[in-house]
Amino acid sequence: MYTQGLDVQKGDVSIPLEQGDSELERRFQAKIDADEKIEPKDWMPEGYRKTLVRQISQHAHSEVVGMLPEGNWITRAPSLRRKAALLAKIQDEAGHGLYLYSACETLNVSRQELVDQLLEGKAKYSSIFNYPSTTWADIGAIGWLVDGAAIMNQVPLQRCSYGPYSRAMIRICKEESFHQRQGYEIMLTLARGTAAQKRMAQDALNRWWWPSLMMFGPNDKDSPHSAQSMRWKIKRVSNDELRQKFVDVTVPQADFLGLTMPDPALRWNAGSGHYDFGEIDWEEFKQVLQGNGPCNRERMRDRNRAHERGRWVREAALAHAEKRRARAAAQTTAVAAE
Numbered sequence: 001m002y003t004q005g006l007d008v009q010k011g012d013v014s015i016p017l018e019q020g021d022s023e024l025e026r027r028f029q030a031k032i033d034a035d036e037k038i039e040p041k042d043w044m045p046e047g048y049r050k051t052l053v054r055q056i057s058q059h060a061h062s063e064v065v066g067m068l069p070e071g072n073w074i075t076r077a078p079s080l081r082r083k084a085a086l087l088a089k090i091q092d093e094a095g096h097g098l099y100l101y102s103a104c105e106t107l108n109v110s111r112q113e114l115v116d117q118l119l120e121g122k123a124k125y126s127s128i129f130n131y132p133s134t135t136w137a138d139i140g141a142i143g144w145l146v147d148g149a150a151i152m153n154q155v156p157l158q159r160c161s162y163g164p165y166s167r168a169m170i171r172i173c174k175e176e177s178f179h180q181r182q183g184y185e186i187m188l189t190l191a192r193g194t195a196a197q198k199r200m201a202q203d204a205l206n207r208w209w210w211p212s213l214m215m216f217g218p219n220d221k222d223s224p225h226s227a228q229s230m231r232w233k234i235k236r237v238s239n240d241e242l243r244q245k246f247v248d249v250t251v252p253q254a255d256f257l258g259l260t261m262p263d264p265a266l267r268w269n270a271g272s273g274h275y276d277f278g279e280i281d282w283e284e285f286k287q288v289l290q291g292n293g294p295c296n297r298e299r300m301r302d303r304n305r306a307h308e309r310g311r312w313v314r315e316a317a318l319a320h321a322e323k324r325r326a327r328a329a330a331q332t333t334a335v336a337a338e
């Protein structure tokens with residue numbers, strides 16, 4: 001059990017220990033049921049803490065690894081305007097990673113530990129970033145579909161029961177909506193361009209559509225964490241519901257582009273008021289999660305290389321901070337001696 005702080009309700013710091021964890025858990029759940037936020041110093045069950053560390057750290061790693069497929073195109077963006085927008089977007093992803101690692105650190109885990117887990121290949125990050133970005137249209141498809149799916153998943157997370165995660169998500173969602181628009185605008189330009197450009201846009205859609213649907217995770221019936229995470233209001237909407245919402249908003253956007261979804265089973269169902277769509281290739285999803293996607297090894301190699309190349313920056317920042325600390329301590333001693 002995570003025992004830091006016993007104040008399950010404000011001012012209530014004296015729950016007798018012999019009442020045990022069940023009373024603490026009851027009050028904790030009551031607070032969640034009342035839609036109150038859980039803050040870092042509040043009592044929380046160990047399972048709640050671990051679930052948050054797992055989800056938030058996987059999310060942070062996704063933002064960081066997610067910079068790699070786009071970074072591949074910075075030097076080849078087709079105009080200065082496109083390059084500036086892409087650079088700004090990638091910088092945003094780095095910032096999202098930082099907010100999320102900070103949110104995770106409020107749960108008694110160090111950023112170093114989490115980063116080490118990623119670099120050693122022990123941590124998960126979103127499956128989507130193990131696919132290659134081979135043409136400029138992929139940058140459009142990533143913004144439109146990957147950021148589009150990310151927003152669909154992240155908007156409900158703004159209401160997550162854990163305060164620091166929910167506040168990080170509010171800021172992140174504002175930035176993601178710009179990301180989605182810049183991607184859609186790239187797709188629109190290509191779709192209205194030459195026949196070759198339109199083909200490039202269609203090819204990108206064909207390759208990114210199914211992996212984007214996998215971003216929402218396994219079907220609800222196969223999702224081991226969903227039921228508990230919904231009870232704790234870490235997750236507010238289920239994997240399948242979010243995936244369906246994403247399909248419903250994205251199909252008309254593809255129609256507007258004049259592109260065809262790579263799914264022969266896709267059709268409007270007037271009875272349900274939703275689009276029906278084909279079966280996801282869960283074997284492919286499983287393979288990507290097991291490290292056998294098209295780019296898993298490349299991503300880990302590049303992330304490790306980038307971490308190594310940044311070593312001098314981290315060392316310089318630490319040396320600078322130490323110098324400032326020593327100077328401030330010397331000044332304090334000098335003042336005290338006067």
Ligand code: FAQ
Pocket residue numbers: 054055058059060062063066067093124125126127128142146147150153214215216217218222223224225226229235239289
């Ligand atoms: N990839 O029981 P569930 C972005 C794992 S950010 C890899 O359903 P849960 C921004 C899951 O971790 C994209 N693994 O799990 C951007 C669990 O494994 P574990 C990331 C996946 O947690 C855009 C197991 O399967 N967003 O794109 C995936 O309740 C463009 C069982 O699954 C977030 O992380 C997957 N797709 O629900 C950046 C949002 N799906 O830990 C750059 C926050 C499932 O037991 C460029 N996370 N798994 O070993 C979430 O909402 C949830 O964690 C889910 C999964 C919905 C992803």
